[in-house]
Amino acid sequence: MTTRAVVLGGSIAGLLAARVLAETFTEVVVVDRDELLGVTTPRRGVPQGRHIHGLLARGHQILDELFEGFTEDALAGGALTGDLGEHRWFFAGHEARKAVTGMKYISATRPVLEGFVRDRVAALGNVKFLEHHDVVGLVASPDHKRVVGARVHSGTESTVEGDLVVDATGRGSRTPAFLEELGYGRPEEERIKIDFSYTTRVYRLPDESVMDGVRSVNPLPSPVTRRSAFFSAMEDGKWVLSVGGVLGDRAPADPEGFMEYVRSLPVPDIHRVVADAEAITEPVSFRFPDSVRPRYDRLARLPDGLVVLGDAACSFNPVYGQGMTVAAQEALVLREHLRRGQPEPRAFQRAIAKVVDVPWGVSAGGDLAYPEVVGPRPLKVRIMNAYMGKVMGAACRDPEVLTAFMRVAGLVDPPQALLKPAMARRVLRRSR
Numbered sequence: 001m002t003t004r005a006v007v008l009g010g011s012i013a014g015l016l017a018a019r020v021l022a023e024t025f026t027e028v029v030v031v032d033r034d035e036l037l038g039v040t041t042p043r044r045g046v047p048q049g050r051h052i053h054g055l056l057a058r059g060h061q062i063l064d065e066l067f068e069g070f071t072e073d074a075l076a077g078g079a080l081t082g083d084l085g086e087h088r089w090f091f092a093g094h095e096a097r098k099a100v101t102g103m104k105y106i107s108a109t110r111p112v113l114e115g116f117v118r119d120r121v122a123a124l125g126n127v128k129f130l131e132h133h134d135v136v137g138l139v140a141s142p143d144h145k146r147v148v149g150a151r152v153h154s155g156t157e158s159t160v161e162g163d164l165v166v167d168a169t170g171r172g173s174r175t176p177a178f179l180e181e182l183g184y185g186r187p188e189e190e191r192i193k194i195d196f197s198y199t200t201r202v203y204r205l206p207d208e209s210v211m212d213g214v215r216s217v218n219p220l221p222s223p224v225t226r227r228s229a230f231f232s233a234m235e236d237g238k239w240v241l242s243v244g245g246v247l248g249d250r251a252p253a254d255p256e257g258f259m260e261y262v263r264s265l266p267v268p269d270i271h272r273v274v275a276d277a278e279a280i281t282e283p284v285s286f287r288f289p290d291s292v293r294p295r296y297d298r299l300a301r302l303p304d305g306l307v308v309l310g311d312a313a314c315s316f317n318p319v320y321g322q323g324m325t326v327a328a329q330e331a332l333v334l335r336e337h338l339r340r341g342q343p344e345p346r347a348f349q350r351a352i353a354k355v356v357d358v359p360w361g362v363s364a365g366g367d368l369a370y371p372e373v374v375g376p377r378p379l380k381v382r383i384m385n386a387y388m389g390k391v392m393g394a395a396c397r398d399p400e401v402l403t404a405f406m407r408v409a410g411l412v413d414p415p416q417a418l419l420k421p422a423m424a425r426r427v428l429r430r431s432r
Contacts, residue, residue, distance in 0.1 A: 002026045006150055006162035008135050010036045011046055013310025013327035014168035015117045018127050019066050020335035021166070028127045029160055031152055033134045037122065040115050045170075048286050051200040052230040052242040053110040054321025057084065057103035057410030062328035067120045071106060074116050078235030079108040080215060084406050085399070090219035091392035093266035099399030101406050107215065109234050130160065135169060138178045140303060147306040164342065165306050166334075168327075173312035176294060184301055187294040190360075192375050194317050194367045197287040198228075198244025199251035199258055203277040205239055210273055219267045221246055221319060222392075223370050228319060229262070231270050241274060244319070247372050250285065258283040291317045291367065293360055297353035302345040309334065313349075314356045317367060322359040325411050329355045358414060384415070387427070391418055394430035401427055 005021040007014045010032035021028045030036075034045045042049035055063070063070045075081060085099035108116070121127050132154050139149040139159055149161035167175045176186040205211070211233075221228035221244075229243045243251045243261055251261040262271045293314045296302070309330040316322045330352045337343040337351065367373050369385045395402040404423055407413040417423065 004029060004162045005164045005166065006031065006160050007166045007168055008150060009045075009168035009170060009310070009312070010034070010118070010129065010131075011168065011170060011310070012114060012117060012324045013170070013312075013330070014166070015114070015121045016066065016328055016331035017166045017168055017309060017334060018121050019124070020331050020338065021164070022121075022124045022126050023335065024338045025163070026126060028124075029130055029162070030121075030127060031130045031133050031135060031150065031160060033132065035131050036118060036129050037131065040111050042111050046110065046114075048288075048318060049110045049114075050281075050284050051110070051198060051286055051318075052232060052240055053113065053324065054230075055106055055113065056321055056325040057105070057406070058412050059325030059328045060104055060106050061412075062325075062332060063106075063117070066328075066331070067117070070116070070120065071104070073120075074106055074108065074113075077108075077116060078112070079106050079116070080233055080235070081106050082215060084410070085402060086214070087216040087218055088214050088267075089395075089402070090217075090267055091396060092222040092224040092389075093219065094393075094396045096392075096395045096402050097397060097399045099402045099406075101403045103406060103410055103412065107232055107234055109238070109240065112235055135174070138165065138175075138182065138306070140182050144182045144303065146304040163305065167306065167308040167312050168310045170311040171292065171315040173294075173308065175306075175308055175312065179302075182303060184303065185299055187296045187299055190293040190295065190364075191290045192317070192364045192367050192373065193290040194246055194370075194373060195248050195287075195289055196244060196246050196317055196319060197250045197285060198242045198318075199253055199261070199283050199285040200240060200242040200281075201258060201274075201279055201283045202234075202281040203239045203241060203274055204237060204280055205273065205277050208233075208237075210276075217267060217270055219265060219270075225266045227261075227265055229265050229267065229270055231273075238280070239277070241270065246367075246370060250287070251283075253283045253285045255279070255283060288318055291315060291360075291363060293356065295353075296349040297346070299346070299349075302349065304342075304345060307334070307343055307345055307348045309352060313352060314360060316359060317363045320359070320363045320366065320409075322363060322411070326356060326359055329411070359411060362409070362415065387418075390431035391427050394427045398426065398430040401430060
């Protein structure tokens with residue numbers, strides 16, 4: 001019997017969902033409004049695609065699990081890799097001690113990284129791409145108890161039928177409205193307004209020896225410094241610089257204003273390097289108003305045949321670099337549920353909520369460290385934010401603390417790992 005899964009959205013989350021769906025379904029159809037196949041430039045459907053993207057350590061591990069030889073193929077295609085501890089990290093303007101963390105990064109621009117994943121998915125044989133089609137609605141059974149496909153539009157409207165529909169359309173997902181149309185409730189939302197924005201420019205360095213072998217310089221934002229930067233080597237000798245601020249502090253998109261903003265960063269080395277570098281793109285800006293988490297896991301009813309994941313299930317502040325890695329973790333959850341049969345929607349949404357809880361706690365808690373950010377601050381959040389300040393202080397003196405921090409930030413270890421007695425003693429001693 002032929003079975004078909006329909007994936008709405010062809011970004012990283014949709015591609016990874018298609019990868020695991022292909023193990024179970026005869027056919028998988030990925031629907032997207034953009035052109036996908038062979039595209040190596042930023043897409044309209046990924047508005048942040050021109051900016052720095054981070055694939056956290058756990059995400060890198062999962063890609064190697066889902067696609068045999070993924071890292072080797074990516075390196076052959078120009079991506080870079082190394083140990084995360086080799087980067088220059090700055091917390092509140094202070095440089096962390098370098099460390100051998102054992103955790104690898106993979107560095108490539110978003111269109112190229114997405115292209116690596118898409119090529120591997122397209123090669124599966126039972127995955128096809130329906131490009132240049134907008135998703136305009138869901139198709140349900142007469143009693144509205146099951147979703148049986150999606151209505152799509154490309155000049156004319158048509159229906160793509162499926163035994164399972166996966167919404168991976170991202171932050172702009174219209175599933176809440178579609179559910180309401182079918183007689184279901186909209187999910188409640190949690191929001192943390194951070195008003196973060198960043199501006200990006202791509203450079204080519206006349207002499208990379210000026211970097212002393214370092215491939216990335218990253219002063220992270222904090223309530224002390226406010227402004228952040230990610231300056232990293234990418235494929236084909238390109239260096240990408242994304243700078244930004246929180247709570248309305250925006251880097252200008254004109255070249256002169258952009259350079260003045262770079263000059264104001266807490267790490268002067270970046271301005272010194274790019275001032276003599278060749279700019280190969282104009283500055284481009286992206287604004288992220290708030291983190292949003294629709295609570296599908298709390299709905300009393302959901303139709304069968306529909307699951308939601310990726311940014312459609314939770315859109316994180318991008319400064320933490322969690323989105324792609326969480327999508328990879330959710331793909332593994334989907335695989336687990338598929339191996340037990342057709343996923344039960346509420347059980348699946350509750351399962352990925354447990355995945356989202358940790359990164360949401362990290363990013364939302366981190367944003368709430370800014371006094372101006374509106375949101376509840378229970379005692380647990382206040383204590384953890386105070387402790388994380390000490391962790392970052394200790395990481396500037398102790399490579400073992402930096403390693404532990406990177407494992408938590410990379411979603412390899414839970415935050416509780418930083419609270420183990422031996423590590424806590426180390427943090428309190430070294431943060432003085």
